[in-house]
Amino acid sequence: MLSASTTIAPSVFGNVHLGYIVIESQKFSEWRRFGKDAIGMHLDELSPDVIRFRLDDHQARFIVVRGPAEDVVALGWELDNHEAFDQIVGRVAGRGVPTVVGTDEDAAIRGVERLIRFPGPNGLAQEVFTRARVTDAPLAMTNQHGFVTGTSGMGHVAITSTKPQQMRGYYNTVFDARLTDYIDETISGAKLKIRFLRVNERHHSIAIANVRALPINPIRTRVQHLNIEVASLDDMTQAYQRVKQLGFDMALSVGQHTNDKELSFYAQTPSGFEWEVGWNPITVDEKTWEPTTHKGISIWGHTPEGHTIIDKLDQFRRGALSLRHEEDTVLALSGMGIPDN
Numbered sequence: 001m002l003s004a005s006t007t008i009a010p011s012v013f014g015n016v017h018l019g020y021i022v023i024e025s026q027k028f029s030e031w032r033r034f035g036k037d038a039i040g041m042h043l044d045e046l047s048p049d050v051i052r053f054r055l056d057d058h059q060a061r062f063i064v065v066r067g068p069a070e071d072v073v074a075l076g077w078e079l080d081n082h083e084a085f086d087q088i089v090g091r092v093a094g095r096g097v098p099t100v101v102g103t104d105e106d107a108a109i110r111g112v113e114r115l116i117r118f119p120g121p122n123g124l125a126q127e128v129f130t131r132a133r134v135t136d137a138p139l140a141m142t143n144q145h146g147f148v149t150g151t152s153g154m155g156h157v158a159i160t161s162t163k164p165q166q167m168r169g170y171y172n173t174v175f176d177a178r179l180t181d182y183i184d185e186t187i188s189g190a191k192l193k194i195r196f197l198r199v200n201e202r203h204h205s206i207a208i209a210n211v212r213a214l215p216i217n218p219i220r221t222r223v224q225h226l227n228i229e230v231a232s233l234d235d236m237t238q239a240y241q242r243v244k245q246l247g248f249d250m251a252l253s254v255g256q257h258t259n260d261k262e263l264s265f266y267a268q269t270p271s272g273f274e275w276e277v278g279w280n281p282i283t284v285d286e287k288t289w290e291p292t293t294h295k296g297i298s299i300w301g302h303t304p305e306g307h308t309i310i311d312k313l314d315q316f317r318r319g320a321l322s323l324r325h326e327e328d329t330v331l332a333l334s335g336m337g338i339p340d341n
Contacts, residue, residue: 009087010087011176012079012084012087012088012175012176013175013176013177013178013199013200014080014199014200014201015079015080015081015084015200016077016078016079016080016084016153016175016176016199016200016205017077017078017079017080017151017152017153017154017199017200017205018075018076018077018078018153018154018155018156018157018199018205019058019061019076019077019078019112019129019132019153019154020058020060020061020062020063020076020110020111020112020132020154021061021062021063021072021074021075021076021157021226022063022065022072022073022074022075022076022110022125022127023062023063023064023065023071023072023073023271024064024065024066024067024068024069024070024071024072024073025064025065025066025067025069025070025270025271026066026067026068026070027070027270027271028051028064028066030270031051031064031269031270031271032051033246033248034246034248034267034269034270034275035051035053035062035064036053036142037142037242037246038239038242038243038246038248038267039143039228039239039242039243039267039275039277040141040142040143040235040238040239040242041053041054041055041061041062041141041143041147042054042055042139042140042141043140044059044060046109048066049065049066050063050064050065050066050109051063051064052064052109052111054139055146055147055149055154055228056139056146056147056149057134057135057136058111058132058133058134058135058149059111059132059133059134059135060109060110060111061149061154063109063110065109069271070221070270070271070272071221071222071223071271071272071273072124072157072221072222072223072226072273073124073125073222074117074124074125074126074127075120075124075125075126075127075157076110076112076115076127076128076129077126077127077128077129077175077199078129078130078132078153079128079129079130080130081130082130084130085116085128085129085130088128088174088175089116089128091173091174091333092118092174092333095173095332095333096332097118097119097330097332097333098118098119099116099117099118100116100117100118101114101115101116101117102114102115102116102117102127107129110127110129111132111133112129112131112132112133113129113130113131113132113133114129114130114131115127115128115129116128116129119328119330120170120330121159121161121163121166121167121170121327121328121329121330121334122159122161122167122222122327122328123222123328124159124222124223126174142238142239142242143230143235143239144232144234144235145230145231145232145234145235146230146231147228147229147230147231148229148230148231151200151201152200152201152202152229152283153199153200153202153205154228154229155205155226155227155228155229155276155278156202156204156205156206156207156226156227157205157206157207157223157225157226157227158194158206158207158208158209158223158224158225158226158227159206159207159208159209159222159223159224160208160209160210160211160217160218160219160224161208161209161210161217161327162210162211162215162216162217162327163210163327163329164193164195164208164209164210165338165339165340166329166331166334167208167329167334168195168197168208168338169333169334169335169338170329170330170333170334171197171199171206172197172338173333173334173335174333175199176199177197177198177199177205177206178197178198178199179195179196179197179291180196180197180198180203180204180259180284180289180291181196181259181291181292181293181294182194182195182196182291182292182293182294182340183196183258183259183293183294183295183296183297184293184294184295184296185295185296185297190211190214190218191211191212192209192210192211192212193209193210193212193340194207194208194209194297195207195208195209195340196259196260198284201283201284201286202281202283202284203259203260203262203281203282203283203284204260209224217327219273220272221271221272221273223273224273224274225266225273225274225275225276226273226274226275226276227264227275227276227277227278228275228276228277228278229262229278229279229281230277230278230279231279232279233263233279233280235279236254236263236264236265236277236278236279237254239265239277240254240265240277243265243267248267248268249267249268249305249306250265250266250267250268250305250306251266251267251268251274251304251305251306252265252266252274252301252302252303252304252305253265253301253302253303253305254301254302255298255299255300255301255302255303256298256299256300256301256302257281257297257298257299257302258294258295258296258297258298258299259294260281260282261280261281261282261299262278262279262280262281262282263278263279263280264276264277264278264279264302265277265302266302
């Protein structure tokens with residue numbers, strides 16, 4: 001029982017929004033074609049080692065920096081005010097986890113005034129900022145009707161993990177993330193459980209998948225996929241056609257998800273993780289929402305395209321190799337993890 005003098009820290013839920021994503025790659029020409037010509041985003045060339053994609057008036061939403069990882073290396077979270085910013089930094093530092101102030105160059109590349117970086121699960125750096133730099137420069141995009149960002153943030157990130165409870169505990173500790181729902185699915189004989197976490201009205205900003213009963217991770221990259229939301233069905237279907245016409249691999253055809261009802265497709269990025277383009281997902285009403293478990297990822301569609309038995313064998317090989325590596329969960333911020341009900 002709490003005493004009268006006990007102070008409960010206010011929640012930052014609702015003040016947190018996925019603001020940008022940093023990708024490290026050597027495949028700049030492929031990323032230019034993929035991001036601008038296939039997906040339909042605005043491209044800015046900052047230097048021979050940095051390109052950026054815009055979705056709206058923010059200077060940067062996706063940043064590709066030159067490097068060997070071929071992976072997402074950082075998630076940038078926009079906070080509504082300095083109080084939420086200070087609260088999150090205090091939570092992290094107060095548990096003994098190191099924080100680093102981003103350099104002026106880091107901030108300029110990301111299009112923010114300042115940022116603080118700290119470690120996240122699965123090797124994904126987390127960066128928090130309060131003010132994005134905006135521009136009134138016109139958007140040169142193939143996407144005609146724009147992307148949905150605003151108070152919902154920009155899309156979501158899906159991660160595979162061998163320690164999903166600890167990862168969920170991390171995002172709960174740092175961002176007061178709430179459980180939206182679960183999906184149970186069987187793919188190629190492997191039973192998966194996926195947890196969907198929200199930090200605002202968007203159905204989920206983080207999805208965490210694990211292979212049940214097996215401590216393996218079959219995904220090479222830190223993220224399994226990224227998601228962005230387009231404002232019109234026409235833009236989604238036209239992006240699907242451009243991806244195929246330009247010769248990029250399609251991971252999953254157009255389909256509709258069971259939980260957030262989003263209509264979407266999944267393309268293979270030049271760096272190997274997947275990129276989901278979606279339209280019209282539901283938003284969460286905090287007054288009435290109750291977490292449930294859905295059977296299966298999709299109501300219809302989302303059928304695999306272009307996968308061979310060699311691809312499947314390689315995925316199992318990566319899963320076996322993952323047994324050799326201990327997944328970093330940033331235990332100081334994960335507590336004992338959050339058990340599933």
